[in-house]
Amino acid sequence: MLHHNDAPPGTDTAPSLIDLFFQFMIIGAVSFGGGVVAYQRLLLVEKRKWLDADQFMASLAISQTMPGLNSVNLAVLAGDYLRGVAGAVAATLGLILPGAAFVMLVAAAYSSGHEHPVVNQLLAGVACGATGLLTAITAKLGGKLFRQVTSLLIIIATFCLMSFAKLSLVSVLLIMAPIALFIYRPRC
Amino acid sequence: MPVLVHLMLVFGLLSLLAVGGGTAVLPEMQSMLARHFGIDHTTFVNIYSLGQLAPGPNMLMVVVFGYQIAGFAGAGLVMTAFFLPSCLLCLGCGRYWVSIGERPWRRAAQNALEPISIGLMCSGVYAVAKNAVLGPFSALLAVAALALITFTRINPAFVILGSGLIGGGLILLTGLR
Incomplete structure:
Protein backbone atom coordinates (compact mmCIF):
# COMPACT_ATOMS: atom_id res chain seq x y z
CA MET A 1 0.00 0.00 0.00
CA LEU A 2 1.16 3.50 -0.68
CA HIS A 3 1.87 5.53 2.40
CA HIS A 4 2.99 9.11 2.21
CA ASN A 5 4.33 9.01 5.72
CA ASP A 6 6.29 5.75 5.75
CA ALA A 7 9.61 6.03 3.99
CA PRO A 8 8.73 9.06 1.88
CA PRO A 9 10.85 8.99 -1.23
CA GLY A 10 14.20 10.16 0.17
CA THR A 11 15.94 13.14 -1.28
CA ASP A 12 18.29 10.77 -3.05
CA THR A 13 15.48 8.91 -4.84
CA ALA A 14 12.82 11.59 -5.35
CA PRO A 15 13.04 12.60 -9.02
CA SER A 16 12.96 16.18 -10.23
CA LEU A 17 9.77 17.26 -11.99
CA ILE A 18 11.65 17.50 -15.26
CA ASP A 19 13.02 13.98 -14.86
CA LEU A 20 9.52 12.71 -14.06
CA PHE A 21 8.07 14.48 -17.09
CA PHE A 22 10.73 13.15 -19.45
CA GLN A 23 10.60 9.57 -18.20
CA PHE A 24 6.84 9.45 -18.70
CA MET A 25 7.17 11.27 -22.01
CA ILE A 26 9.51 8.57 -23.27
CA ILE A 27 6.84 5.98 -22.42
CA GLY A 28 4.21 8.14 -24.10
CA ALA A 29 6.35 8.34 -27.22
CA VAL A 30 7.56 4.74 -27.63
CA SER A 31 4.56 2.66 -26.54
CA PHE A 32 3.28 1.99 -30.04
CA GLY A 33 0.70 -0.77 -30.08
CA GLY A 34 -0.33 -0.41 -26.43
CA GLY A 35 0.97 -2.09 -23.29
CA VAL A 36 1.56 1.27 -21.59
CA VAL A 37 1.11 -0.15 -18.07
CA ALA A 38 3.90 -2.65 -18.71
CA TYR A 39 6.27 0.17 -19.71
CA GLN A 40 5.26 2.06 -16.56
CA ARG A 41 6.04 -0.95 -14.38
CA LEU A 42 9.44 -1.22 -16.06
CA LEU A 43 10.19 2.44 -15.32
CA LEU A 44 8.73 2.71 -11.82
CA VAL A 45 9.69 -0.64 -10.32
CA GLU A 46 12.73 -1.86 -12.23
CA LYS A 47 14.59 0.98 -13.93
CA ARG A 48 14.30 3.75 -11.32
CA LYS A 49 12.90 1.82 -8.32
CA TRP A 50 10.63 4.75 -7.49
CA LEU A 51 7.98 2.28 -6.26
CA ASP A 52 8.40 -1.24 -4.93
CA ALA A 53 6.37 -4.07 -6.48
CA ASP A 54 3.66 -3.92 -3.78
CA GLN A 55 3.24 -0.17 -4.11
CA PHE A 56 2.95 -0.58 -7.85
CA MET A 57 0.27 -3.28 -7.54
CA ALA A 58 -1.68 -1.17 -5.02
CA SER A 59 -1.55 1.84 -7.34
CA LEU A 60 -2.60 -0.31 -10.29
CA ALA A 61 -5.57 -1.66 -8.32
CA ILE A 62 -6.75 1.88 -7.53
CA SER A 63 -6.17 2.90 -11.18
CA GLN A 64 -8.39 0.03 -12.32
CA THR A 65 -11.15 0.82 -9.83
CA MET A 66 -11.37 4.53 -10.63
CA PRO A 67 -12.88 5.77 -13.89
CA GLY A 68 -10.44 6.92 -16.53
CA LEU A 69 -7.65 5.22 -18.43
CA ASN A 70 -5.60 2.87 -16.25
CA SER A 71 -2.26 4.12 -17.53
CA VAL A 72 -3.22 7.78 -17.00
CA ASN A 73 -4.52 7.10 -13.48
CA LEU A 74 -1.30 5.25 -12.72
CA ALA A 75 0.73 8.26 -13.87
CA VAL A 76 -1.39 10.49 -11.60
CA LEU A 77 -0.89 8.24 -8.56
CA ALA A 78 2.84 7.66 -9.11
CA GLY A 79 3.50 11.34 -9.84
CA ASP A 80 1.54 12.38 -6.76
CA TYR A 81 3.39 9.89 -4.58
CA LEU A 82 6.78 11.05 -5.81
CA ARG A 83 6.30 14.81 -6.10
CA GLY A 84 2.77 15.75 -5.02
CA VAL A 85 0.28 17.47 -7.32
CA ALA A 86 3.04 18.99 -9.49
CA GLY A 87 4.46 15.48 -9.95
CA ALA A 88 1.06 14.14 -10.97
CA VAL A 89 0.72 16.91 -13.55
CA ALA A 90 4.25 16.36 -14.89
CA ALA A 91 3.86 12.57 -15.22
CA THR A 92 0.40 12.77 -16.80
CA LEU A 93 1.29 15.48 -19.32
CA GLY A 94 4.47 13.61 -20.23
CA LEU A 95 2.46 10.46 -20.85
CA ILE A 96 -0.24 11.96 -23.06
CA LEU A 97 1.47 14.78 -25.00
CA PRO A 98 3.47 12.69 -27.52
CA GLY A 99 0.43 10.58 -28.52
CA ALA A 100 -1.78 13.67 -28.66
CA ALA A 101 0.71 15.34 -31.02
CA PHE A 102 0.83 12.13 -33.08
CA VAL A 103 -2.95 11.91 -33.49
CA MET A 104 -3.10 15.60 -34.47
CA LEU A 105 -0.63 14.91 -37.30
CA VAL A 106 -2.70 11.93 -38.37
CA ALA A 107 -5.83 14.10 -38.17
CA ALA A 108 -4.29 16.66 -40.51
CA ALA A 109 -3.48 13.89 -42.99
CA TYR A 110 -6.97 12.45 -42.57
CA SER A 111 -8.69 15.80 -43.19
CA SER A 112 -6.78 16.34 -46.42
CA GLY A 113 -7.16 12.79 -47.72
CA HIS A 114 -10.31 11.10 -46.52
CA GLU A 115 -12.37 12.03 -49.59
CA HIS A 116 -9.90 10.17 -51.81
CA PRO A 117 -11.07 6.65 -52.80
CA VAL A 118 -7.63 5.04 -52.30
CA VAL A 119 -7.31 6.54 -48.81
CA ASN A 120 -10.81 5.31 -48.05
CA GLN A 121 -9.87 1.73 -48.89
CA LEU A 122 -6.72 1.95 -46.76
CA LEU A 123 -8.85 3.28 -43.89
CA ALA A 124 -11.27 0.39 -44.37
CA GLY A 125 -8.31 -1.98 -43.93
CA VAL A 126 -7.04 -0.09 -40.88
CA ALA A 127 -10.52 -0.29 -39.32
CA CYS A 128 -10.52 -4.09 -39.74
CA GLY A 129 -7.13 -4.28 -38.03
CA ALA A 130 -8.38 -2.08 -35.18
CA THR A 131 -11.44 -4.33 -34.79
CA GLY A 132 -9.12 -7.31 -34.44
CA LEU A 133 -6.99 -5.46 -31.87
CA LEU A 134 -9.97 -4.34 -29.78
CA THR A 135 -11.35 -7.89 -29.82
CA ALA A 136 -7.97 -9.28 -28.75
CA ILE A 137 -7.70 -6.78 -25.87
CA THR A 138 -11.26 -7.51 -24.72
CA ALA A 139 -10.65 -11.26 -24.84
CA LYS A 140 -7.37 -10.92 -22.94
CA LEU A 141 -8.74 -8.59 -20.24
CA GLY A 142 -11.97 -10.60 -20.01
CA GLY A 143 -10.01 -13.84 -19.70
CA LYS A 144 -11.37 -15.85 -16.84
CA LEU A 145 -14.44 -13.61 -16.47
CA PHE A 146 -15.84 -15.17 -19.67
CA ARG A 147 -15.52 -18.63 -18.09
CA GLN A 148 -17.30 -17.95 -14.79
CA VAL A 149 -21.10 -18.06 -14.85
CA THR A 150 -21.75 -15.02 -12.61
CA SER A 151 -19.34 -12.68 -14.36
CA LEU A 152 -20.39 -13.96 -17.79
CA LEU A 153 -24.04 -13.15 -16.99
CA ILE A 154 -23.05 -9.63 -15.92
CA ILE A 155 -21.03 -9.22 -19.13
CA ILE A 156 -23.95 -10.39 -21.29
CA ALA A 157 -26.50 -8.23 -19.43
CA THR A 158 -24.30 -5.13 -19.74
CA PHE A 159 -23.65 -5.81 -23.43
CA CYS A 160 -27.36 -6.28 -24.21
CA LEU A 161 -28.45 -3.17 -22.29
CA MET A 162 -25.84 -1.08 -24.11
CA SER A 163 -25.88 -2.52 -27.63
CA PHE A 164 -29.44 -3.83 -28.09
CA ALA A 165 -31.65 -2.00 -25.57
CA LYS A 166 -29.52 1.04 -26.55
CA LEU A 167 -29.72 2.59 -23.09
CA SER A 168 -27.39 5.45 -22.26
CA LEU A 169 -24.16 4.58 -20.49
CA VAL A 170 -25.38 6.36 -17.34
CA SER A 171 -28.50 4.17 -17.24
CA VAL A 172 -26.51 1.00 -17.88
CA LEU A 173 -24.17 1.82 -15.00
CA LEU A 174 -27.05 2.79 -12.68
CA ILE A 175 -28.68 -0.59 -13.38
CA MET A 176 -25.63 -2.85 -13.43
CA ALA A 177 -23.33 -1.34 -10.78
CA PRO A 178 -25.66 -1.90 -7.78
CA ILE A 179 -26.44 -5.46 -8.95
CA ALA A 180 -22.77 -6.31 -9.43
CA LEU A 181 -21.75 -4.63 -6.16
CA PHE A 182 -24.39 -6.68 -4.32
CA ILE A 183 -23.13 -9.88 -5.94
CA TYR A 184 -19.48 -9.12 -5.15
CA ARG A 185 -20.10 -7.48 -1.74
CA PRO A 186 -17.48 -8.26 0.89
CA ARG A 187 -18.42 -11.30 2.98
CA CYS A 188 -17.23 -11.36 6.53
CA MET B 1 -25.61 25.89 -26.19
CA VAL B 133 -16.75 -5.35 -41.11
CA LEU B 134 -18.75 -4.85 -44.29
CA GLY B 135 -18.49 -8.30 -45.84
CA PRO B 136 -16.66 -11.64 -45.76
CA PHE B 137 -13.31 -10.18 -46.81
CA SER B 138 -13.18 -7.51 -44.10
CA ALA B 139 -14.34 -10.12 -41.57
CA LEU B 140 -11.44 -12.33 -42.63
CA LEU B 141 -9.05 -9.39 -42.29
CA ALA B 142 -10.30 -8.61 -38.76
CA VAL B 143 -10.00 -12.27 -37.73
CA ALA B 144 -6.49 -12.46 -39.18
CA ALA B 145 -5.51 -9.35 -37.17
CA LEU B 146 -7.06 -10.87 -34.04
CA ALA B 147 -5.16 -14.14 -34.56
CA LEU B 148 -1.82 -12.38 -35.22
CA ILE B 149 -2.17 -10.22 -32.10
CA THR B 150 -3.32 -13.10 -29.90
CA PHE B 151 -0.90 -15.80 -31.02
CA THR B 152 2.27 -13.94 -32.00
CA ARG B 153 4.36 -11.29 -30.30
CA ILE B 154 4.13 -8.94 -33.27
CA ASN B 155 3.46 -5.31 -32.30
CA PRO B 156 -0.27 -4.50 -32.78
CA ALA B 157 0.64 -1.17 -34.42
CA PHE B 158 2.30 -3.14 -37.27
CA VAL B 159 -0.74 -5.40 -37.55
CA ILE B 160 -3.01 -2.37 -37.99
CA LEU B 161 -0.63 -0.75 -40.50
CA GLY B 162 -0.34 -4.04 -42.40
CA SER B 163 -4.08 -4.47 -42.33
CA GLY B 164 -4.41 -1.01 -43.87
CA LEU B 165 -1.75 -1.45 -46.54
CA ILE B 166 -2.26 -5.11 -47.49
CA GLY B 167 -5.95 -5.45 -46.66
CA GLY B 168 -6.85 -2.00 -47.93
CA GLY B 169 -4.77 -2.64 -51.06
CA LEU B 170 -6.59 -5.91 -51.72
CA ILE B 171 -9.97 -4.23 -51.17
CA LEU B 172 -8.93 -1.60 -53.69
CA LEU B 173 -7.59 -4.06 -56.29
CA THR B 174 -10.25 -6.76 -56.07
CA GLY B 175 -13.29 -4.75 -55.01
CA LEU B 176 -13.97 -7.38 -52.32
CA ARG B 177 -15.56 -6.17 -49.13
Whole structure:
Protein backbone atom coordinates (compact mmCIF):
# COMPACT_ATOMS: atom_id res chain seq x y z
CA MET A 1 0.00 0.00 0.00
CA LEU A 2 1.16 3.50 -0.68
CA HIS A 3 1.87 5.53 2.40
CA HIS A 4 2.99 9.11 2.21
CA ASN A 5 4.33 9.01 5.72
CA ASP A 6 6.29 5.75 5.75
CA ALA A 7 9.61 6.03 3.99
CA PRO A 8 8.73 9.06 1.88
CA PRO A 9 10.85 8.99 -1.23
CA GLY A 10 14.20 10.16 0.17
CA THR A 11 15.94 13.14 -1.28
CA ASP A 12 18.29 10.77 -3.05
CA THR A 13 15.48 8.91 -4.84
CA ALA A 14 12.82 11.59 -5.35
CA PRO A 15 13.04 12.60 -9.02
CA SER A 16 12.96 16.18 -10.23
CA LEU A 17 9.77 17.26 -11.99
CA ILE A 18 11.65 17.50 -15.26
CA ASP A 19 13.02 13.98 -14.86
CA LEU A 20 9.52 12.71 -14.06
CA PHE A 21 8.07 14.48 -17.09
CA PHE A 22 10.73 13.15 -19.45
CA GLN A 23 10.60 9.57 -18.20
CA PHE A 24 6.84 9.45 -18.70
CA MET A 25 7.17 11.27 -22.01
CA ILE A 26 9.51 8.57 -23.27
CA ILE A 27 6.84 5.98 -22.42
CA GLY A 28 4.21 8.14 -24.10
CA ALA A 29 6.35 8.34 -27.22
CA VAL A 30 7.56 4.74 -27.63
CA SER A 31 4.56 2.66 -26.54
CA PHE A 32 3.28 1.99 -30.04
CA GLY A 33 0.70 -0.77 -30.08
CA GLY A 34 -0.33 -0.41 -26.43
CA GLY A 35 0.97 -2.09 -23.29
CA VAL A 36 1.56 1.27 -21.59
CA VAL A 37 1.11 -0.15 -18.07
CA ALA A 38 3.90 -2.65 -18.71
CA TYR A 39 6.27 0.17 -19.71
CA GLN A 40 5.26 2.06 -16.56
CA ARG A 41 6.04 -0.95 -14.38
CA LEU A 42 9.44 -1.22 -16.06
CA LEU A 43 10.19 2.44 -15.32
CA LEU A 44 8.73 2.71 -11.82
CA VAL A 45 9.69 -0.64 -10.32
CA GLU A 46 12.73 -1.86 -12.23
CA LYS A 47 14.59 0.98 -13.93
CA ARG A 48 14.30 3.75 -11.32
CA LYS A 49 12.90 1.82 -8.32
CA TRP A 50 10.63 4.75 -7.49
CA LEU A 51 7.98 2.28 -6.26
CA ASP A 52 8.40 -1.24 -4.93
CA ALA A 53 6.37 -4.07 -6.48
CA ASP A 54 3.66 -3.92 -3.78
CA GLN A 55 3.24 -0.17 -4.11
CA PHE A 56 2.95 -0.58 -7.85
CA MET A 57 0.27 -3.28 -7.54
CA ALA A 58 -1.68 -1.17 -5.02
CA SER A 59 -1.55 1.84 -7.34
CA LEU A 60 -2.60 -0.31 -10.29
CA ALA A 61 -5.57 -1.66 -8.32
CA ILE A 62 -6.75 1.88 -7.53
CA SER A 63 -6.17 2.90 -11.18
CA GLN A 64 -8.39 0.03 -12.32
CA THR A 65 -11.15 0.82 -9.83
CA MET A 66 -11.37 4.53 -10.63
CA PRO A 67 -12.88 5.77 -13.89
CA GLY A 68 -10.44 6.92 -16.53
CA LEU A 69 -7.65 5.22 -18.43
CA ASN A 70 -5.60 2.87 -16.25
CA SER A 71 -2.26 4.12 -17.53
CA VAL A 72 -3.22 7.78 -17.00
CA ASN A 73 -4.52 7.10 -13.48
CA LEU A 74 -1.30 5.25 -12.72
CA ALA A 75 0.73 8.26 -13.87
CA VAL A 76 -1.39 10.49 -11.60
CA LEU A 77 -0.89 8.24 -8.56
CA ALA A 78 2.84 7.66 -9.11
CA GLY A 79 3.50 11.34 -9.84
CA ASP A 80 1.54 12.38 -6.76
CA TYR A 81 3.39 9.89 -4.58
CA LEU A 82 6.78 11.05 -5.81
CA ARG A 83 6.30 14.81 -6.10
CA GLY A 84 2.77 15.75 -5.02
CA VAL A 85 0.28 17.47 -7.32
CA ALA A 86 3.04 18.99 -9.49
CA GLY A 87 4.46 15.48 -9.95
CA ALA A 88 1.06 14.14 -10.97
CA VAL A 89 0.72 16.91 -13.55
CA ALA A 90 4.25 16.36 -14.89
CA ALA A 91 3.86 12.57 -15.22
CA THR A 92 0.40 12.77 -16.80
CA LEU A 93 1.29 15.48 -19.32
CA GLY A 94 4.47 13.61 -20.23
CA LEU A 95 2.46 10.46 -20.85
CA ILE A 96 -0.24 11.96 -23.06
CA LEU A 97 1.47 14.78 -25.00
CA PRO A 98 3.47 12.69 -27.52
CA GLY A 99 0.43 10.58 -28.52
CA ALA A 100 -1.78 13.67 -28.66
CA ALA A 101 0.71 15.34 -31.02
CA PHE A 102 0.83 12.13 -33.08
CA VAL A 103 -2.95 11.91 -33.49
CA MET A 104 -3.10 15.60 -34.47
CA LEU A 105 -0.63 14.91 -37.30
CA VAL A 106 -2.70 11.93 -38.37
CA ALA A 107 -5.83 14.10 -38.17
CA ALA A 108 -4.29 16.66 -40.51
CA ALA A 109 -3.48 13.89 -42.99
CA TYR A 110 -6.97 12.45 -42.57
CA SER A 111 -8.69 15.80 -43.19
CA SER A 112 -6.78 16.34 -46.42
CA GLY A 113 -7.16 12.79 -47.72
CA HIS A 114 -10.31 11.10 -46.52
CA GLU A 115 -12.37 12.03 -49.59
CA HIS A 116 -9.90 10.17 -51.81
CA PRO A 117 -11.07 6.65 -52.80
CA VAL A 118 -7.63 5.04 -52.30
CA VAL A 119 -7.31 6.54 -48.81
CA ASN A 120 -10.81 5.31 -48.05
CA GLN A 121 -9.87 1.73 -48.89
CA LEU A 122 -6.72 1.95 -46.76
CA LEU A 123 -8.85 3.28 -43.89
CA ALA A 124 -11.27 0.39 -44.37
CA GLY A 125 -8.31 -1.98 -43.93
CA VAL A 126 -7.04 -0.09 -40.88
CA ALA A 127 -10.52 -0.29 -39.32
CA CYS A 128 -10.52 -4.09 -39.74
CA GLY A 129 -7.13 -4.28 -38.03
CA ALA A 130 -8.38 -2.08 -35.18
CA THR A 131 -11.44 -4.33 -34.79
CA GLY A 132 -9.12 -7.31 -34.44
CA LEU A 133 -6.99 -5.46 -31.87
CA LEU A 134 -9.97 -4.34 -29.78
CA THR A 135 -11.35 -7.89 -29.82
CA ALA A 136 -7.97 -9.28 -28.75
CA ILE A 137 -7.70 -6.78 -25.87
CA THR A 138 -11.26 -7.51 -24.72
CA ALA A 139 -10.65 -11.26 -24.84
CA LYS A 140 -7.37 -10.92 -22.94
CA LEU A 141 -8.74 -8.59 -20.24
CA GLY A 142 -11.97 -10.60 -20.01
CA GLY A 143 -10.01 -13.84 -19.70
CA LYS A 144 -11.37 -15.85 -16.84
CA LEU A 145 -14.44 -13.61 -16.47
CA PHE A 146 -15.84 -15.17 -19.67
CA ARG A 147 -15.52 -18.63 -18.09
CA GLN A 148 -17.30 -17.95 -14.79
CA VAL A 149 -21.10 -18.06 -14.85
CA THR A 150 -21.75 -15.02 -12.61
CA SER A 151 -19.34 -12.68 -14.36
CA LEU A 152 -20.39 -13.96 -17.79
CA LEU A 153 -24.04 -13.15 -16.99
CA ILE A 154 -23.05 -9.63 -15.92
CA ILE A 155 -21.03 -9.22 -19.13
CA ILE A 156 -23.95 -10.39 -21.29
CA ALA A 157 -26.50 -8.23 -19.43
CA THR A 158 -24.30 -5.13 -19.74
CA PHE A 159 -23.65 -5.81 -23.43
CA CYS A 160 -27.36 -6.28 -24.21
CA LEU A 161 -28.45 -3.17 -22.29
CA MET A 162 -25.84 -1.08 -24.11
CA SER A 163 -25.88 -2.52 -27.63
CA PHE A 164 -29.44 -3.83 -28.09
CA ALA A 165 -31.65 -2.00 -25.57
CA LYS A 166 -29.52 1.04 -26.55
CA LEU A 167 -29.72 2.59 -23.09
CA SER A 168 -27.39 5.45 -22.26
CA LEU A 169 -24.16 4.58 -20.49
CA VAL A 170 -25.38 6.36 -17.34
CA SER A 171 -28.50 4.17 -17.24
CA VAL A 172 -26.51 1.00 -17.88
CA LEU A 173 -24.17 1.82 -15.00
CA LEU A 174 -27.05 2.79 -12.68
CA ILE A 175 -28.68 -0.59 -13.38
CA MET A 176 -25.63 -2.85 -13.43
CA ALA A 177 -23.33 -1.34 -10.78
CA PRO A 178 -25.66 -1.90 -7.78
CA ILE A 179 -26.44 -5.46 -8.95
CA ALA A 180 -22.77 -6.31 -9.43
CA LEU A 181 -21.75 -4.63 -6.16
CA PHE A 182 -24.39 -6.68 -4.32
CA ILE A 183 -23.13 -9.88 -5.94
CA TYR A 184 -19.48 -9.12 -5.15
CA ARG A 185 -20.10 -7.48 -1.74
CA PRO A 186 -17.48 -8.26 0.89
CA ARG A 187 -18.42 -11.30 2.98
CA CYS A 188 -17.23 -11.36 6.53
CA MET B 1 -25.61 25.89 -26.19
CA PRO B 2 -22.24 27.08 -27.54
CA VAL B 3 -20.46 24.17 -29.16
CA LEU B 4 -17.37 24.40 -26.92
CA VAL B 5 -19.45 24.22 -23.73
CA HIS B 6 -21.41 21.30 -25.15
CA LEU B 7 -18.17 19.50 -26.12
CA MET B 8 -16.77 20.07 -22.64
CA LEU B 9 -19.87 18.67 -20.94
CA VAL B 10 -20.04 15.59 -23.18
CA PHE B 11 -16.38 14.63 -22.80
CA GLY B 12 -16.31 15.58 -19.12
CA LEU B 13 -19.19 13.18 -18.53
CA LEU B 14 -17.51 10.45 -20.60
CA SER B 15 -14.35 10.95 -18.53
CA LEU B 16 -16.17 10.10 -15.31
CA LEU B 17 -18.10 7.21 -16.87
CA ALA B 18 -15.00 5.46 -18.23
CA VAL B 19 -15.06 2.55 -15.81
CA GLY B 20 -12.30 0.00 -16.35
CA GLY B 21 -10.51 2.10 -18.96
CA GLY B 22 -11.38 4.26 -21.91
CA THR B 23 -12.72 1.67 -24.32
CA ALA B 24 -15.79 1.18 -22.10
CA VAL B 25 -17.14 4.55 -23.29
CA LEU B 26 -16.67 3.87 -27.03
CA PRO B 27 -20.31 3.06 -27.88
CA GLU B 28 -21.61 6.01 -25.83
CA MET B 29 -19.03 8.31 -27.43
CA GLN B 30 -20.02 7.09 -30.88
CA SER B 31 -23.72 7.74 -30.34
CA MET B 32 -23.18 11.11 -28.61
CA LEU B 33 -20.86 12.34 -31.37
CA ALA B 34 -23.39 11.25 -34.02
CA ARG B 35 -26.38 12.72 -32.21
CA HIS B 36 -24.97 16.05 -31.05
CA PHE B 37 -22.10 16.83 -33.40
CA GLY B 38 -22.93 15.10 -36.68
CA ILE B 39 -19.87 12.79 -36.72
CA ASP B 40 -21.10 9.79 -38.71
CA HIS B 41 -20.25 6.24 -37.67
CA THR B 42 -17.79 5.63 -40.50
CA THR B 43 -15.80 8.75 -39.60
CA PHE B 44 -15.90 7.70 -35.96
CA VAL B 45 -14.50 4.26 -36.70
CA ASN B 46 -11.87 5.66 -39.10
CA ILE B 47 -10.56 8.12 -36.52
CA TYR B 48 -10.73 5.56 -33.71
CA SER B 49 -8.78 3.09 -35.86
CA LEU B 50 -6.13 5.60 -36.88
CA GLY B 51 -5.82 6.52 -33.21
CA GLN B 52 -4.74 2.95 -32.45
CA LEU B 53 -1.54 3.64 -34.41
CA ALA B 54 -0.55 6.31 -31.89
CA PRO B 55 1.76 5.62 -28.94
CA GLY B 56 0.63 6.32 -25.38
CA PRO B 57 -2.76 5.80 -23.74
CA ASN B 58 -5.22 4.34 -26.23
CA MET B 59 -7.98 6.99 -26.28
CA LEU B 60 -5.96 10.00 -27.42
CA MET B 61 -7.94 10.10 -30.67
CA VAL B 62 -10.64 12.00 -28.72
CA VAL B 63 -8.48 15.06 -29.46
CA VAL B 64 -9.15 14.54 -33.17
CA PHE B 65 -12.93 14.63 -32.65
CA GLY B 66 -12.49 17.92 -30.82
CA TYR B 67 -10.40 19.22 -33.73
CA GLN B 68 -12.96 18.08 -36.32
CA ILE B 69 -15.79 19.78 -34.43
CA ALA B 70 -14.19 23.03 -33.26
CA GLY B 71 -10.59 23.33 -34.54
CA PHE B 72 -7.59 23.65 -32.24
CA ALA B 73 -9.71 25.14 -29.44
CA GLY B 74 -11.92 22.05 -29.65
CA ALA B 75 -8.89 19.75 -29.57
CA GLY B 76 -7.45 21.40 -26.44
CA LEU B 77 -10.81 21.53 -24.77
CA VAL B 78 -11.64 17.87 -25.42
CA MET B 79 -8.21 16.77 -24.17
CA THR B 80 -8.77 18.70 -20.94
CA ALA B 81 -12.40 17.65 -20.53
CA PHE B 82 -11.70 13.97 -21.20
CA PHE B 83 -8.65 13.65 -18.93
CA LEU B 84 -8.92 16.24 -16.15
CA PRO B 85 -12.09 15.05 -14.31
CA SER B 86 -10.99 11.40 -14.01
CA CYS B 87 -7.44 12.49 -13.06
CA LEU B 88 -8.71 14.78 -10.29
CA LEU B 89 -11.00 12.04 -9.01
CA CYS B 90 -8.15 9.54 -9.04
CA LEU B 91 -5.83 11.98 -7.28
CA GLY B 92 -8.38 12.63 -4.53
CA CYS B 93 -9.42 9.01 -4.09
CA GLY B 94 -5.84 7.80 -4.33
CA ARG B 95 -4.91 9.96 -1.35
CA TYR B 96 -8.01 8.84 0.50
CA TRP B 97 -7.12 5.18 -0.02
CA VAL B 98 -3.57 5.86 1.06
CA SER B 99 -4.85 7.34 4.31
CA ILE B 100 -7.34 4.56 5.12
CA GLY B 101 -5.41 1.62 3.66
CA GLU B 102 -6.85 -1.29 1.69
CA ARG B 103 -10.54 -1.89 2.43
CA PRO B 104 -12.68 -4.90 1.45
CA TRP B 105 -15.07 -2.56 -0.37
CA ARG B 106 -12.36 -1.38 -2.77
CA ARG B 107 -11.75 -4.99 -3.77
CA ALA B 108 -15.53 -5.50 -4.05
CA ALA B 109 -15.91 -2.40 -6.23
CA GLN B 110 -13.11 -3.58 -8.50
CA ASN B 111 -14.58 -7.08 -8.76
CA ALA B 112 -18.01 -5.63 -9.54
CA LEU B 113 -16.75 -3.18 -12.15
CA GLU B 114 -14.55 -5.68 -14.00
CA PRO B 115 -17.35 -7.71 -15.68
CA ILE B 116 -19.33 -4.51 -16.35
CA SER B 117 -16.38 -2.91 -18.09
CA ILE B 118 -15.78 -6.10 -20.11
CA GLY B 119 -19.46 -6.04 -21.12
CA LEU B 120 -19.06 -2.41 -22.20
CA MET B 121 -15.90 -3.32 -24.11
CA CYS B 122 -17.89 -6.01 -25.91
CA SER B 123 -20.32 -3.27 -26.89
CA GLY B 124 -17.30 -1.28 -28.08
CA VAL B 125 -16.14 -4.22 -30.23
CA TYR B 126 -19.68 -4.51 -31.61
CA ALA B 127 -19.91 -0.76 -32.35
CA VAL B 128 -16.55 -0.69 -34.15
CA ALA B 129 -17.06 -4.01 -35.97
CA LYS B 130 -20.49 -3.02 -37.25
CA ASN B 131 -18.90 -0.18 -39.22
CA ALA B 132 -15.61 -1.88 -40.10
CA VAL B 133 -16.75 -5.35 -41.11
CA LEU B 134 -18.75 -4.85 -44.29
CA GLY B 135 -18.49 -8.30 -45.84
CA PRO B 136 -16.66 -11.64 -45.76
CA PHE B 137 -13.31 -10.18 -46.81
CA SER B 138 -13.18 -7.51 -44.10
CA ALA B 139 -14.34 -10.12 -41.57
CA LEU B 140 -11.44 -12.33 -42.63
CA LEU B 141 -9.05 -9.39 -42.29
CA ALA B 142 -10.30 -8.61 -38.76
CA VAL B 143 -10.00 -12.27 -37.73
CA ALA B 144 -6.49 -12.46 -39.18
CA ALA B 145 -5.51 -9.35 -37.17
CA LEU B 146 -7.06 -10.87 -34.04
CA ALA B 147 -5.16 -14.14 -34.56
CA LEU B 148 -1.82 -12.38 -35.22
CA ILE B 149 -2.17 -10.22 -32.10
CA THR B 150 -3.32 -13.10 -29.90
CA PHE B 151 -0.90 -15.80 -31.02
CA THR B 152 2.27 -13.94 -32.00
CA ARG B 153 4.36 -11.29 -30.30
CA ILE B 154 4.13 -8.94 -33.27
CA ASN B 155 3.46 -5.31 -32.30
CA PRO B 156 -0.27 -4.50 -32.78
CA ALA B 157 0.64 -1.17 -34.42
CA PHE B 158 2.30 -3.14 -37.27
CA VAL B 159 -0.74 -5.40 -37.55
CA ILE B 160 -3.01 -2.37 -37.99
CA LEU B 161 -0.63 -0.75 -40.50
CA GLY B 162 -0.34 -4.04 -42.40
CA SER B 163 -4.08 -4.47 -42.33
CA GLY B 164 -4.41 -1.01 -43.87
CA LEU B 165 -1.75 -1.45 -46.54
CA ILE B 166 -2.26 -5.11 -47.49
CA GLY B 167 -5.95 -5.45 -46.66
CA GLY B 168 -6.85 -2.00 -47.93
CA GLY B 169 -4.77 -2.64 -51.06
CA LEU B 170 -6.59 -5.91 -51.72
CA ILE B 171 -9.97 -4.23 -51.17
CA LEU B 172 -8.93 -1.60 -53.69
CA LEU B 173 -7.59 -4.06 -56.29
CA THR B 174 -10.25 -6.76 -56.07
CA GLY B 175 -13.29 -4.75 -55.01
CA LEU B 176 -13.97 -7.38 -52.32
CA ARG B 177 -15.56 -6.17 -49.13
